[in-house]
Amino acid sequence: MMNNLTTAKNDLVNLQQKDDAFSTKLVSAEREQISQRQELDGATANRDAIEKRHIMDQASEAEVTAAQKLCDTLEAKLATTNRRVELINAARNELAPKIAAAAGNLRIARRDYCVEISNESLQKIRENKQFRDLLLASMAAFAANGQYHHTFSVHRFVEQNLTQILPGISEDEVRIATEKFTKESDLEV
Secondary structure (H helix, E strand, O other): OHHHHHHHHHHHHHHHHHHHHHHHHHHHHHHHHHHHHHHHHHHHHHHHHHHHHHHOOOOOHHHHHHHHHHHHHHHHHHHHHHHHHHHHHHHHHHHHHHHHHHHHHHHHHHHHHHHHHHHHHHHHHHHOHHHHHHHHHHHHHHHOOOOOOOOOOHHHHHHHHHHHHOOOOOHHHHHHHHHHHHHHOOOOO
């Protein structure tokens, strides 16, 4: 059962790491996109100004061609970056349901592991002859007292006397034991 939990946890961590890598790439590509847009806007404004000057015979055809060529180069560069942003977003969108499924698998594996450990502990209590003998002696004494309503049902007896059977366990003790179990079983993601 621990293998299932470890596998589920590793699967989720690996997918989250992939998503983190995509996120880092996306941030970088978006910064590049902004920078390239600004550069293209500046080149476009410069080209427009050169074209106006060319119409007034203040700029040569070569200057207009060079300005247009720069705009075309920057547009192509921005288009490539835009496509990269789209691909990164698509990859993250494909990864999102896999992450959700892995998180669900981890929850199931964690639940199954915890139930298994709980059942093993309860089985040890059930198999504890000393505990069984003490419970039986207590039930016999309670049933033989002649004054209180007694029962031969273990379930009913335990239900009526549970706080006397078990040592006083506070919520804080349970909370601390839960934190310890979580840490020792490596249940934190």
